[in-house]
Amino acid sequence: MAVSEPDRSTAADEAGAAAEIALLGQPNVGKSTVFNTLTGLRQHIGNWPGKTVGRKEGWIELEGQQQRLVDLPGSYSLTAGSEEEQIVRDYLQHQQPEVVVFLADAVALERSLYLLSEVLALHKRVVVGLNRVDVARRHGIHVDAQALARALGLPVVPLVARDATGISELLASVEALRRAPERCQPSPPQVRPRSAAALARIAERIRPAAPAPYDPHWLAQKLLEGDPQVREWAEAWLSAAEWEALDDELHRHEEVVLDILGARCDWVQSIVQAAVERPRAGQASWTDRLDRVATHSVGGPLLLLALLAGVLGLTFQIALPLQGWLDATVVQTAAAGAEALLAPAPGWVSGLVVDGVITGVGTVLTFLPILAIFFTLMGLLEDSGYLARVALLLDRLMHAVGLHGKSALPLTLGLGCNVVSVVGTRIIESRRERLLTILLAPLVPCSARLAILAVLAPIFFGDWALLATLGLIGLNLAVLAGLGLLLHRTALRGESSAFLMELPLYQRPQLRTTMYHVYAQLKEFVHKAGTVIVLAATAVWALSSFPGPGIESSALAQIGHWMAPLGDLMGLDWRLIAALLSSFVAKEVAISTLGILYGLGEGAQGLAEALPAAVGPASGLAFLTVAMLFIPCMATVAAIRQETGGWRWPAVSIALLLGVSVLGGIAVYQGALLLGLGGGA
Amino acid sequence: MKRFHWTAPPAAQEGHAIEDEGAGSGAGSAASHPLHELPPGTQAVVQGIDGGYRSLDRLSALGLVPGTCLQVVRSSRRGPILVQVHNTRVAVGRGQADKVRTAPLGEPQAEERRWP
Ligand SMILES: Nc1nc2c(ncn2[C@@H]2O[C@H](COP(=O)(O)OP(=O)(O)OP(=O)(O)O)[C@@H](O)[C@H]2O)c(=O)[nH]1
Ligand SMILES: [Mg+2]
Numbered sequence: 001m002a003v004s005e006p007d008r009s010t011a012a013d014e015a016g017a018a019a020e021i022a023l024l025g026q027p028n029v030g031k032s033t034v035f036n037t038l039t040g041l042r043q044h045i046g047n048w049p050g051k052t053v054g055r056k057e058g059w060i061e062l063e064g065q066q067q068r069l070v071d072l073p074g075s076y077s078l079t080a081g082s083e084e085e086q087i088v089r090d091y092l093q094h095q096q097p098e099v100v101v102f103l104a105d106a107v108a109l110e111r112s113l114y115l116l117s118e119v120l121a122l123h124k125r126v127v128v129g130l131n132r133v134d135v136a137r138r139h140g141i142h143v144d145a146q147a148l149a150r151a152l153g154l155p156v157v158p159l160v161a162r163d164a165t166g167i168s169e170l171l172a173s174v175e176a177l178r179r180a181p182e183r184c185q186p187s188p189p190q191v192r193p194r195s196a197a198a199l200a201r202i203a204e205r206i207r208p209a210a211p212a213p214y215d216p217h218w219l220a221q222k223l224l225e226g227d228p229q230v231r232e233w234a235e236a237w238l239s240a241a242e243w244e245a246l247d248d249e250l251h252r253h254e255e256v257v258l259d260i261l262g263a264r265c266d267w268v269q270s271i272v273q274a275a276v277e278r279p280r281a282g283q284a285s286w287t288d289r290l291d292r293v294a295t296h297s298v299g300g301p302l303l304l305l306a307l308l309a310g311v312l313g314l315t316f317q318i319a320l321p322l323q324g325w326l327d328a329t330v331v332q333t334a335a336a337g338a339e340a341l342l343a344p345a346p347g348w349v350s351g352l353v354v355d356g357v358i359t360g361v362g363t364v365l366t367f368l369p370i371l372a373i374f375f376t377l378m379g380l381l382e383d384s385g386y387l388a389r390v391a392l393l394l395d396r397l398m399h400a401v402g403l404h405g406k407s408a409l410p411l412t413l414g415l416g417c418n419v420v421s422v423v424g425t426r427i428i429e430s431r432r433e434r435l436l437t438i439l440l441a442p443l444v445p446c447s448a449r450l451a452i453l454a455v456l457a458p459i460f461f462g463d464w465a466l467l468a469t470l471g472l473i474g475l476n477l478a479v480l481a482g483l484g485l486l487l488h489r490t491a492l493r494g495e496s497s498a499f500l501m502e503l504p505l506y507q508r509p510q511l512r513t514t515m516y517h518v519y520a521q522l523k524e525f526v527h528k529a530g531t532v533i534v535l536a537a538t539a540v541w542a543l544s545s546f547p548g549p550g551i552e553s554s555a556l557a558q559i560g561h562w563m564a565p566l567g568d569l570m571g572l573d574w575r576l577i578a579a580l581l582s583s584f585v586a587k588e589v590a591i592s593t594l595g596i597l598y599g600l601g602e603g604a605q606g607l608a609e610a611l612p613a614a615v616g617p618a619s620g621l622a623f624l625t626v627a628m629l630f631i632p633c634m635a636t637v638a639a640i641r642q643e644t645g646g647w648r649w650p651a652v653s654i655a656l657l658l659g660v661s662v663l664g665g666i667a668v669y670q671g672a673l674l675l676g677l678g679g680g681a
Numbered sequence: 682m683k684r685f686h687w688t689a690p691p692a693a694q695e696g697h698a699i700e701d702e703g704a705g706s707g708a709g710s711a712a713s714h715p716l717h718e719l720p721p722g723t724q725a726v727v728q729g730i731d732g733g734y735r736s737l738d739r740l741s742a743l744g745l746v747p748g749t750c751l752q753v754v755r756s757s758r759r760g761p762i763l764v765q766v767h768n769t770r771v772a773v774g775r776g777q778a779d780k781v782r783t784a785p786l787g788e789p790q791a792e793e794r795r796w797p
Binding site for chain 1 (some may be wrong): 733
């Protein structure tokens with residue numbers, strides 16, 4: 001998030017050396033869809049603006065040669081506002097791709113052309129992919145590709161990226177352009193002569209100081225547009241006196257910005273008039289009908305609640321029996337098999353494999369059905385376009401904590417994984433709001449914690465499981481709101497910034513796209529189980545088995561006993577404390593730790609029997625409360641560090657959540673005791 | 682901070698307007714209202730943008746520029762306004778909506794206000 005320094009070294013080194021093709025366009029136009037089709041990779045696709053963060057690279061074959069293809073984040077303009085805009089324009093200037101494939105939206109051509117006019121100021125070798133012609137056709141909009149190509153002076157290829165229509169023509173066009181770059185004869189917007197003179201004078205002032213690859217004309221234009229980053233650069237490049245003179249000149253020509261914007265709009269308009277035929281009468285589309293309910297001030301929030309409840313309900317309904325079955329058959333069978341197989345080996349080997357790895361990782365792997373169904377349902381909601389409406393619905397709530405609707409999007413995505421929401425905060429432009437959202441993100445119950453709830457709530461509470469689950473989720477959201485209010489009043493004070501967001505048209509979700517995404521997420525989960533979680537389970541097993549004899553004299557028990565005073569307040573014995581601590585590695589590890597600690601000595605018997613005997617409902621409730629509110633997992637901490645550029649904010653996040661979760665645990669345990677729920681172990 | 686008043690030049694005003702049904706019924710003539718004062722269903726043409734550099738950049742990049750036709754889909758006393766512009770939908774926070782000066786094109790369409 002730090003102000004990115006213009007990186008001067010890469011420009012000269014890489015220009016020419018790495019001839020690559022770049023995909024550019026506004027958010028949600030279909031860049032990643034094209035990227036995936038061309039490279040066979042699986043970038044995240046969904047129907048809301050801002051999914052791709054940072055640039056993603058892959059390889060394609062062009063004329064028998066491997067060429068690098070770069071998928072860039074979407075942006076609406078190239079004035080430095082958000083990080084994404086900076087990424088795109090830095091990329092264009094420093095990397096100087098051989099060809100830019102600019103994806104335009106046939107449905108909202110004006111918006112695409114506005115961005116294109118800015119791109120053309122930095123790069124001329126552009127092929128325009130006119131995407132979403134299927135949706136345009138359905139809306140009765142006809143874009144004449146040939147007329148568009150003539151008006152732009154650029155090759156134009158109509159596309160339906162969603163079903164790969166036109167992709168080979170697009171490649172052919174890129175190849176043709178590489179052979180004959182002179183085919184591009186764009187005529188970018190022209191400002192009025194008086195403004196042009198001012199632009200030229202400012203360009204002259206900055207020319208001597210501007211390092212390669214920056215074009216003085218472009219810099220002058222951005223200065224007049226009030227671009228904060230270019231202003232910073234200019235101030236650094238020029239001497240104090242020179243900067244003052246330049247700033248003076250900028251002040252005198254302040255109104256030129258209107259001419260620059262006006263010229264762009266006129267340019268866009270002239271091209272639209274040449275190429276687009278509009279529908280006569282607008283018939284009510286699906287989006288109209290659905291939005292009448294989905295964005296209604298009463299109906300909207302109700303629908304949102306119903307959908308989320310539906311997703312959770314359906315997930316648990318379908319997945320829990322599967323989960324229990326997997327646990328009972330696969331894990332137990334594997335454990336029994338391994339035990340028999342390892343009988344001749346020394347005792348600790350079988351202990352490690354059976355009690356450590358199989359119990360630990362096995363329990364985590366039984367989460368798979370829960371995650372698969374949850375990710376699928378969320379993915380369908382995402383691809384339908386509904387998810388973006390959450391931003392609109394929650395805008396008012398978000399204002400209460402000094403945020404606005406856009407923050408609701410990354411937070412909602414946090415239901416899948418908090419890392420995604422931390423990285424997803426890039427769509428938020430104000431630094432203060434971004435930090436606040438990042439600090440709140442770990443309080444969104446992620447799928448791993450939902451799975452923990454799904455598994456443990458029935459064990460602890462039997463028939464009351466559903467109520468407890470909803471209560472715990474509600475508690476998390478309440479704490480999120482409370483912490484938001486507190487931070488907004490104290491450390492991160494400030495007004496919410498401007499809320500302006502495009503809401504995509506609804507579309508029928510594509511099962512194939514969603515399933516690829518689900519598959520990628522599950523693969524990552526299995527991979528995590530195979531690496532981090534195996535290690536964690538092994539470590540937990542070792543700590544709980546040595547020096548021995550018996551679990552009560554293990555190293556882990558020692559650590560647990562130190563924390564006993566705190567644990568007593570929350571009704572947590574040392575094993576539950578150990579499970580919580582281990583959840584820092586990954587939330588799921590809490591389950592594997594419980595499996596190991598409660599399963600030890602009793603053979604692989606499954607948590608379902610061992611836990612209720614050992615842990616009373618009050619302690620169970622306190623445990624789940626702390627687990628739900630606990631410090632972010634390792635991966636989330638790493639993401640926070642990366643996104644905030646230092647250790648300060650991860651440390652703040654850990655400290656805050658540690659305090660919140662311990663307080664929550666104490667309050668819930670003591671409250672539960674008062675209400676007469678059975679106590680600790 | 683500098684606040685601009687960006688208005689379409691008179692010549693452009695008609696050229697910009699997108700030929701929607703109902704457009705042309707006297708664009709420049711009606712009194713101007715900030716976007717958030719328009720009742721749901723109203724069609725209007727953007728007359729001007731009053732705002733600083735950031736707002737000008739954001740609004741114009743999303744296509745909310747002088748001369749553009751839009752229709753208010755959803756608007757309530759508080760919270761963001763949902764508008765239909767360039768065949769897509771844009772949620773506009775109240776702060777931003779205040780910066781968009783519009784001229785309504787006739788009465789709101791009754792059909793738009795009905796529950797489906
Ligand atoms: N109907 C239709 N939908 C499309 C087409 N191309 C892409 N989509 C859908 O549009 C949505 C956005 O596609 P993405 O490829 O994720 O868009 P992007 O440009 O990478 O978006 P960001 O990374 O957020 O900037 C997805 O739901 C796609 O399935 C198309 O030609 N027709
Ligand atoms: Mg993308």
